[in-house]
Amino acid sequence: MEFTRITNINDPLFKQMHELMQNVFPPEEVLEFDLWKEPLEDPGIRVFVAVHEGKVVGATEYRYYEDFNVAMTDFTIIGQAGLGIGPFLANKRAEDLTELASANGKKLKGMFAEIYDPYRVDHYEFGGVKPMDPYVRREVLSHLGYKRLNFPYVHPSWNNDGEAVEGLDLSFLPMDSNPDQLETDLIVKFLKRYYSVLPNKPEAWYEMVEALEAKETVELRPF
Template identity: 60%
Template sequence: MLIYHRITSIEDQYFGSLHKLLQTIFPPEEVLAYELWREPLEDKGIHVYVAIHEGEVVGSTEYRYYPALRVAMTDFTIIGKPSLGIGRFLLRNRERDLLKLAEQSGTTPIGMFAEVYDPYRAEEHAFGGVSPMNPFVRREVLSHIGYKRIDLAYVHPSWDHEGHAVAELDLCFLPQNEDLDSIDAALVAEFLNGYYSALPNKPEQWVRMMEHIQASETLSLLPL
């Protein structure tokens, strides 16, 4: 049996195991340092949940909902062991929680953002040898769910606060209306500016990307 448990403090008994799992799955520039998690976890708008199986952290998901924009963001979904149904478990619990958050804010969500590795640019990342986290698998799973790739040469600032450009990912969007083939560029710009406001060191590639987005009216949504 899997348990869906929210972590709101680095003092939580399961946080250490979660952080180790993050370091196993993701490259260093994508993992926030242990102590730097203190403030985000105390933010009521950031939802970090772990899947616990027989007392062990076997998966996790982080997400948030922006009522003013009517969009959600999946920060990450990680699976530590195969054949336990962890991915489906995290997906369904996240969906239910996001619907509740939207209802509480009196808004109707229009979709959800996510970043996903482009396996043809990220092959050097072994992702801890956990088969379900292979970038090819993860990308196909998001495609099955309904995510579309935003037509954009995407980069983001590294989470190690060094200001490096991380350029091995695509920014994707899961529209409530699956027939949608474009997204308002102003929405993308506002979301990214807010989401990465915690990282003061922005690389030049990021600045140029944001200028491109802000100069556009819409951005195409392409198959993932």
């Protein structure tokens, strides 16, 4: 299996990846094809696909913030079971992020990830691929060491229509220690940077950020 980076919207592998995203994710979570041009060309956004026998069978997008020394996993897609795609992508991503942090003269502090809460959102089929089932994915993240940030989380729809997307948790994987809380200053700075690309944010998102700014820390809890 090959771990191949995509940096151009005209790459034939990107067309396969985008179709895979549409098969797996709900519509409001998938950025339109043409709107991918700038993200793919952004050196700070790392989009890789798992290629098996010439076919895109998985993908992951993530980014490393040098000034925060944290990463964000935008998504991980497992296109089919039985190929070991999940561990392959996770290991390759970890190797890449370790190198990026090392080049920044640091050890990676941790990584954010959004994850559906299947106890609140149970109607997504995720393309019928069982490894993408929200129950399975939460267990995998838990085994990897991720913890849920204990606050009501919403995020702006990637349709950029000002709608609030609920039914998810924001989680964090601590890498330089094993804390039971995370400073809200880091969370707020990260969220503002991460969603700066979406100008049409819902009021609920601003209220969430304001509530976070009134605290010093947020508890990290098991899933």
